[in-house]
Amino acid sequence: MSDFQKSLRTTITRLPKRGHYEKETVYSILDEALYGTLAYSRDGQPFQIPTGFCRIDDAIYIHGSVGSGYMREITGNRLPVCFSVTHIDGLVLARSAFHHSVNYRSVVLFSEGEVVTDEEELYRALEVFTEKMCPGRWADIRKPNKKEWKATMVLKFRIGEASAKIRTGPPKDDDEDYEMEVWAGVLPLELVRQSPVADPDLKEGVVLPDYLG
Amino acid sequence: MSDFQKSLRTTITRLPKRGHYEKETVYSILDEALYGTLAYSRDGQPFQIPTGFCRIDDAIYIHGSVGSGYMREITGNRLPVCFSVTHIDGLVLARSAFHHSVNYRSVVLFSEGEVVTDEEELYRALEVFTEKMCPGRWADIRKPNKKEWKATMVLKFRIGEASAKIRTGPPKDDDEDYEMEVWAGVLPLELVRQSPVADPDLKEGVVLPDYLG
Numbered sequence: 185m186s187d188f189q190k191s192l193r194t195t196i197t198r199l200p201k202r203g204h205y206e207k208e209t210v211y212s213i214l215d216e217a218l219y220g221t222l223a224y225s226r227d228g229q230p231f232q233i234p235t236g237f238c239r240i241d242d243a244i245y246i247h248g249s250v251g252s253g254y255m256r257e258i259t260g261n262r263l264p265v266c267f268s269v270t271h272i273d274g275l276v277l278a279r280s281a282f283h284h285s286v287n288y289r290s291v292v293l294f295s296e297g298e299v300v301t302d303e304e305e306l307y308r309a310l311e312v313f314t315e316k317m318c319p320g321r322w323a324d325i326r327k328p329n330k331k332e333w334k335a336t337m338v339l340k341f342r343i344g345e346a347s348a349k350i351r352t353g354p355p356k357d358d359d360e361d362y363e364m365e366v367w368a369g370v371l372p373l374e375l376v377r378q379s380p381v382a383d384p385d386l387k388e389g390v391v392l393p394d395y396l397g
Numbered sequence: 398m399s400d401f402q403k404s405l406r407t408t409i410t411r412l413p414k415r416g417h418y419e420k421e422t423v424y425s426i427l428d429e430a431l432y433g434t435l436a437y438s439r440d441g442q443p444f445q446i447p448t449g450f451c452r453i454d455d456a457i458y459i460h461g462s463v464g465s466g467y468m469r470e471i472t473g474n475r476l477p478v479c480f481s482v483t484h485i486d487g488l489v490l491a492r493s494a495f496h497h498s499v500n501y502r503s504v505v506l507f508s509e510g511e512v513v514t515d516e517e518e519l520y521r522a523l524e525v526f527t528e529k530m531c532p533g534r535w536a537d538i539r540k541p542n543k544k545e546w547k548a549t550m551v552l553k554f555r556i557g558e559a560s561a562k563i564r565t566g567p568p569k570d571d572d573e574d575y576e577m578e579v580w581a582g583v584l585p586l587e588l589v590r591q592s593p594v595a596d597p598d599l600k601e602g603v604v605l606p607d608y609l610g
Binding site: 193197198218219221223224225228229230231232234236248249251252253263264265266267268270272274275277278279280281282284286288290292294310314317318321322324325326327328329332335336354355361362363364365366367368369370371372373374375376377378379380381382383384385386387390391392393396 | 432444488497575580583584589604
């Protein structure tokens with residue numbers, strides 16, 4: 185895959201070594217995220233919406249109710265938006281307070297939203313979204329009926345400008361601090377899926393499917 | 398603790414039952430988050446910065462380099478900002494695609510940034526921040542020296558307007574779908590601290606402190 189062209193908005197100026205512009209890197213960070221934060225602005229006032237999303241090719245998709253005020257606002261007025269995701273992979277414990285840090289992978293991208301009207305694209309976005317949250321789920325469940333489709337709005341954001349920022353590895357202390365009697369290293373963090381909890385109203389005899397086992 | 402007064406910006410209009418305005422609720426969600434997303438806007442263009450933070454009383458604090466462009470921009474121009482945090486607590490697996498959801502706790506707040514100049518407040522913000530990331534750490538490490546203090550900028554955002562949005566519990570399906578032969582329930586997610594990984598350059602003989610054991 186190619187690289188995103190650096191723009192004024194996406195070029196990492198603070199700690200530029202942490203900046204990454206390869207599509208593959210950006211997309212793998214997006215695809216692992218269970219939600220992202222969408223920001224838009226009205227009369228200089230920024231707003232943020234945490235939302236689930238999925239990526240297909242060079243676009244991300246979000247969905248909501250057709251009654252969603254912010255979705256109508258950002259598409260109706262073709263507002264510029266900023267979308268970000270962040271994974272915190274570990275706490276970086278240095279010998280000095282100053283060099284404490286976190287290992288992370290984040291993506292920030294800029295776009296504008298469009299309402300998806302093509303039925304095939306709508307359907308595919310919902311399927312990819314569901315499969316991303318829980319691989320194997322789509323085949324198992326009742327698909328949206330006409331009424332539900334009518335109640336759902338899907339927005340597409342083409343990924344034109346994007347960059348990733350990544351920190352990995354052990355702490356980096358000042359030379360003279362390596363002699364200190366202080367433990368230093370990384371405390372890795374992981375988002376772990378726990379054992380499934382059945383709906384109290386689960387129909388008798390229905391067992392946990394293999395893809396959740 | 399009291400409640401935040403609902404404002405036009407913080408009143409949850411979409412699924413209002415999920416809206417919460419008690420300070421205690423808002424603060425517990427903030428305090429558990431390892432990072433938040435700060436949004437500001439320049440000429441109608443929104444930007445987002447994922448950043449670590451801590452809360453003390455009715456304010457949140459972030460820190461960065463005195464060379465940080467965005468920190469100077471938002472304080473120099475007294476830009477309105479929006480800050481949010483989100484915890485995803487579980488995937489809600491319904492019988493229908495339409496009723497799939499996530500259990501989450503999010504906070505969105507509005508403020509303006511001020512540069513902290515009071516030395517005691519600076520010091521306290523850094524201590525609370527470090528202790529939030531890793532309780533017990535502050536007493537163990539080398540505190541910032543003069544040069545490091547001079548290189549650090551701390552911003553304070555008073556929490557004037559804030560709201561939380563929370564979903565908990567099992568899926569809520571359409572009545573007729575409860576008869577389907579489809580497993581339904583919640584897949585809980587938890588951010589788990591893994592075993593500490595020592596710095597390859599750790600001084601010989603330094604052992605893991607109790608607060609990390």
